[in-house]
Amino acid sequence: MSNAELARHLELFADLLEIEGENRFKIRAYRNAARTIYDLPEQVEAMVADGADLTQIPSVGKEIAEKLEAMVATGELPQLSELSQKIPLGVTEVMRVKGMGPKLAEAAWRELAIDSVDELERAAKAGKLGALPGFGEKRQATILKNIEAYRKNVERLRIGDIDPVIAPLVAALRAVEGAERVEVAGSYRRRRETVGDIDLLAIAADDAAAAAITAAFVGYPEVDEVLGSGDTRSSVRLRNGLEVDLRVMEAESFGAALLYFTGSKAHNVALRQIALERGLHLTEYGLFEGTGAEGEGASPKSSGKLVASRTEEEIYEKLGLQYVEPEMREDRGELALAAKGQLPTLVTLADLRGDLHMHSTWSDGKASVAEMMRACIERGYEYMALTDHSKALAMTGGLDEEKLARQWEELDRVVAENPGITLLRGMEVDILKDGSLDLSDEWLERLDIVLVSVHSHFGLSLEEQTARIVKAVSHPEVNVLCHPTGRILGAREGYAVDLQEVFDACHANGVAVELNASYMRLDLSDVNVIAARKRGLMVSIGTDAHSVKELDGMQLGIDQARRAWLTPEHVLNARPLDEVRRFLAKGR
DNA sequence: GCCGTTTTCGGCCCGACTGTTTTCAGTCG
Numbered sequence: 001m002s003n004a005e006l007a008r009h010l011e012l013f014a015d016l017l018e019i020e021g022e023n024r025f026k027i028r029a030y031r032n033a034a035r036t037i038y039d040l041p042e043q044v045e046a047m048v049a050d051g052a053d054l055t056q057i058p059s060v061g062k063e064i065a066e067k068l069e070a071m072v073a074t075g076e077l078p079q080l081s082e083l084s085q086k087i088p089l090g091v092t093e094v095m096r097v098k099g100m101g102p103k104l105a106e107a108a109w110r111e112l113a114i115d116s117v118d119e120l121e122r123a124a125k126a127g128k129l130g131a132l133p134g135f136g137e138k139r140q141a142t143i144l145k146n147i148e149a150y151r152k153n154v155e156r157l158r159i160g161d162i163d164p165v166i167a168p169l170v171a172a173l174r175a176v177e178g179a180e181r182v183e184v185a186g187s188y189r190r191r192r193e194t195v196g197d198i199d200l201l202a203i204a205a206d207d208a209a210a211a212a213i214t215a216a217f218v219g220y221p222e223v224d225e226v227l228g229s230g231d232t233r234s235s236v237r238l239r240n241g242l243e244v245d246l247r248v249m250e251a252e253s254f255g256a257a258l259l260y261f262t263g264s265k266a267h268n269v270a271l272r273q274i275a276l277e278r279g280l281h282l283t284e285y286g287l288f289e290g291t292g293a294e295g296e297g298a299s300p301k302s303s304g305k306l307v308a309s310r311t312e313e314e315i316y317e318k319l320g321l322q323y324v325e326p327e328m329r330e331d332r333g334e335l336a337l338a339a340k341g342q343l344p345t346l347v348t349l350a351d352l353r354g355d356l357h358m359h360s361t362w363s364d365g366k367a368s369v370a371e372m373m374r375a376c377i378e379r380g381y382e383y384m385a386l387t388d389h390s391k392a393l394a395m396t397g398g399l400d401e402e403k404l405a406r407q408w409e410e411l412d413r414v415v416a417e418n419p420g421i422t423l424l425r426g427m428e429v430d431i432l433k434d435g436s437l438d439l440s441d442e443w444l445e446r447l448d449i450v451l452v453s454v455h456s457h458f459g460l461s462l463e464e465q466t467a468r469i470v471k472a473v474s475h476p477e478v479n480v481l482c483h484p485t486g487r488i489l490g491a492r493e494g495y496a497v498d499l500q501e502v503f504d505a506c507h508a509n510g511v512a513v514e515l516n517a518s519y520m521r522l523d524l525s526d527v528n529v530i531a532a533r534k535r536g537l538m539v540s541i542g543t544d545a546h547s548v549k550e551l552d553g554m555q556l557g558i559d560q561a562r563r564a565w566l567t568p569e570h571v572l573n574a575r576p577l578d579e580v581r582r583f584l585a586k587g588r
Numbered sequence: 589g590c591c592g593t594t595t596t597c598g599g600c601c602c603g604a605c606t607g608t609t610t611t612c613a614g615t616c617g
Contacts, residue, residue, distance in 0.1 A: 025600055029589035061590050099606090101615050134608060142606090186617095199617085233604095245617090260602090265617075272601045277593095283602060 001045060001071055007038035009077045010064070015092040016083045018102040019109075032059040035266065037068070039332055041531035043500055048072045090115035098146040099139070107132045121147050152241050156194035158489045160519020160556055165240060166198060169220060173202060173246075176216045178209020180251065185261035189326045191559035193489060193522045197243040199261045203251045210248045217246045253285045255311035260284035266331035267324075274319055274335065280307060287315050327562040332530075344567045349558050351568040353576065354383035355551060357428065357451060357482065357514065357542025362407050363388035364396035366547040369407075370414045375548040377420045383577050385424040385449045386411070390438040392430040393455055399427065401443050422577055424448040424584075428482060433457045435471030437478075444477035449584055451514070451542075453482040454495065462496040469497060470505040479584050480540050480572075481506060483516040483523040491520075499528060503535045510586040512538035512572050515564075517557025518550075529564030538583065540572040 014030035036059045037044060047054060054065035071077050087109070094105040094117060108114040111131055112123055121144065123129055129140045166184060173182045179202055183189075186199035200217075204210035214234050218226045227235040227243070235245045249257055260268060261284070275282040276291050286309030308314040316323045321338040325346055328334040337343050359365035360372055367375070369386060376384040388407070389398035399407060408425065415423050426449035430438040437444065437452065444450055452472050460468065473481050484502065485494030506513055513532050516523045521544070524532060532539055541557040543550055561571065568574040572583060 023589080026589050028600075029591095032590080059590070063589060099615070103614060134613075136607065139607060197617095261617080263617085265601095269601050276601080281602090285603090 001075060003037050003040055003044055006044055006068060006071055007034040009071060009080055010034035010037065010067070012089070012092060013077060013080045013083070015095060015102075016080070016087050016089075019087055019091055019095070019106045020083070021102075021106070029059070029061075030064070032266075033064045036060065039330070039527055039530075041527065041534050043498075044068055045072050046500055088115040090119075093117055094120050097143065097150050099143055100146075104132065104135075117147060117150065149237075149243075156196045156490075157240070157242060158519055159188065159191065159193055159195050159559075160522075160553070161240075162188065162195055162198070162242065165222065165238065165242065166244075169222065169244070170200070172220060173200070173213055173216055176209070176213050178205040179203070179213050180205055180209075181254065182213075183258060185258055186263065189262050190264065190329055191327050191556075191563060193525065193560065195242075197245065200244060200246045201254065201257055201261060202246065202248045203254050204248050213248055214246070251310065253309045255313070255315055256282075256286045256309040257284050259312045259315055262326055262329065264330050267329040267335070270331050270335050271319065274321070274339075278319065280319070282315070282319075285309065287318055325562065327559060328565065330563070344565050346562040347558060347566050347568050347571050347574055348562075349555055351571070351574045352381070352541070352554065352558070354381045354385070354573045354580075355379075355543050355545070355554065356385040356424070356426070356449060356480065356540050356573050357387050357516070358384065358545040358551065359388050359396075359428075360386060362403070362410075363393070363398050364546060369410060370417070371548055372545070372551075373414055373418050373421060373423065375551055377418065379551060381421060383422040383424060383580065385426040385451075387426040387428040387449070387451050390427055390429045392432060392438040398430070398438075401440055404439075404443060424580075426451060428453055430455055431468060431472040433460075433468065435468040437472060437475055441477070444475070447477070449479050450477050451480045451482050452478050454486055458486060458492075458495040460495065462498060465495050466498040466501050469502050473502065473505050473511045474509050476509075476586070478509070478511055480512045480514050480542075482514040482542065482544070483518075483521050484513055485523050485525075485528070487523050487525075488520050489522060494523070499531065500535075503532055503537060506537055507535055510583070512540045512583070515539050515541045515557050515561055516544050517541055517553045517555075517560070518544045519553060519556055522556060522560050524560075526560055526563040529561065529566065533564060533566060533570055538572045539566060539570055542573075 010030050011034040014027050018027050036057060048069055054060055054068055055062060067077055091105050091109045094100055094114060095102060097117060112128060114120050114123055124140050124144045129135050170182055170184060173179055181203040183201050184198060185201055188195050188198055202213050204213055217234055218229050218236060222238045223236045224239045225237045227237060233247050237243050272282045275287060279291060281288045281291050281304055287307040288304035289307060290304035308318045313323050322341055322343050324334050324338050355376060358372055360367060360369045389396045391398045391400040411425060425447055427447055428451045431452050431454050432438055487494035515529055529539060541561055543553045545551045572580060
């Protein structure tokens with residue numbers, strides 16, 4: 001059972017416990033464990049096989065360790081199956097509708113036998129929800145609207161799809177007179193691969209400016225529906241289904257608000273804990289003296305002297321912490337390092353010296369070799385690898401040995417015309433079904449860089465797929481394993497593969513793994529890049545560009561790399577050319 | 589259920605909003 005499945009079982013169990021009315025701290029314990037397991041770079045299954053002590057995993061104690069072992073052994077969680085006899089799993093689905101928490105979902109199920117979103121909708125339309133405690137006309141209408149939103153937007157949107165929509169919106173708000181600052185917070189700022197909604201924060205010079213910013217926001221052309229609009233807070237839904245919230249505030253508390261709304265929630269909880277340990281109190285308004293517990297009846301917001309609030313930097317500083325980059329704020333151990341002053345210096349776009357994965361019109365790219373080359377020079381790269389497809393991908397016009405020879409004649413000319421950059425002659429070679437490669441050994445040896453990829457036979461069993469890829473990366477001429485899981489965000493799960501085993505093989509053979517920066521892929525995921533880093537692998541951030549414009553997709557790859565704490569030392573294409581050449585030569 | 593520079597019990601992040609209340613529970617971020 002994969003870590004993701006284990007986490008989902010724990011999460012589902014927590015849902016049912018919550019509906020049952022269990023102790024909320026117990027529920028939180030299960031949710032914390034679920035999140036930790038989901039983020040864990042090591043496979044729990046492998047840990048169990050090795051006889052490791054699972055209670056060494058943070059948030060996992062004796063009880064949850066036993067449950068994990070049971071799930072690994074039997075493929076199911078007995079307590080979950082048992083509880084789902086009592087409470088239908090559909091009730092947890094009802095809980096996913098905004099406005100329906102555990103208490104209301106439970107009441108709806110007990111009173112009205114509602115155990116699915118469909119049932120909930122039917123009951124709301126028939127006006128039957130009024131029978132529930134605390135349910136009036138208004139709430140019934142709200143729930144109906146929220147069911148619609150739930151159906152429309154069950155899945156989070158890809159960050160690469162959202163960027164082109166949000167950038168102009170932010171620009172429009174920044175252009176409003178009296179808008180002193182407009183920033184995006186939330187998971188968008190943390191650069192998560194998918195985003196559920198957008199949080200915008202703005203500083204207005206005065207009340208008139210605040211009103212103008214709000215007016216510009218709710219009147220923005222892409223707005224489909226205004227969900228709510230007040231003096232300090234407004235909310236809209238854009239035409240693509242994305243919900244966007246705007247908060248307008250004074251400069252005084254902007255840092256505290258930015259910190260709070262950037263999250264993650266887990267990072268915030270951990271930060272507040274640190275504040276309490278220091279006799280301080282952190283809220284979205286600022287960092288205050290006192291823990292807020294002593295002032296009987298006094299609002300924590302007003303109790304205690306303000307210590308810091310204008311900038312995130314000063315809040316971290318007063319907490320005795322280094323500034324934590326937004327991409328790292330996931331409570332994955334960053335605060336312990338920040339306390340010791342040992343946070344890594346994350347890789348940036350400026351650190352990159354080249355792009356090692358791109359296509360041209362020789363296969364399925366839209367730009368010529370010369371155009372791609374000039375574009376790479378414009379982007380300040382010292383080197384680039386041209387890596388068209390191999391012949392197995394007939395639909396892309398992949399190259400066989402003879403066509404590759406002709407391509408090289410053109411490369412000779414283009415290289416002579418563009419002395420500003422070093423061209424690495426490469427190919428993205430298909431891994432065939434049996435793990436052999438789609439190019440002759442003779443040509444594999446002649447290439448400067450060999451990328452290998454799976455583009456077919458996604459349905460192989462875990463064992464077959466793993467063995468196939470291990471065989472491929474064990475070929476002495478292979479340098480980079482591309483998009484190692486084959487996933488397409490929001491469209492296709494990756495194929496079944498034991499990444500630990502594949503990473504071991506890459507390590508043994510001097511092969512780097514790719515972080516494919518395409519907004520559709522972002523493969524490896526942040527968690528898997530962390531696993532690769534911990535395994536000591538080099539990571540190549542490649543755009544897989546099929547056009548000049550797609551070369552700019554590199555930023556998304558950088559974002560993902562930063563979420564995995566990569567520094568320039570970890571990234572192959574952030575290394576100087578001679579070092580890259582040594583890596584490609586594998587000491588030969 | 590987890591956790592421990594207040595270690596094996598007694599805590600566990602915080603504030604706002606909403607609809608429905610007449611003092612608040614539930615939900616959300």
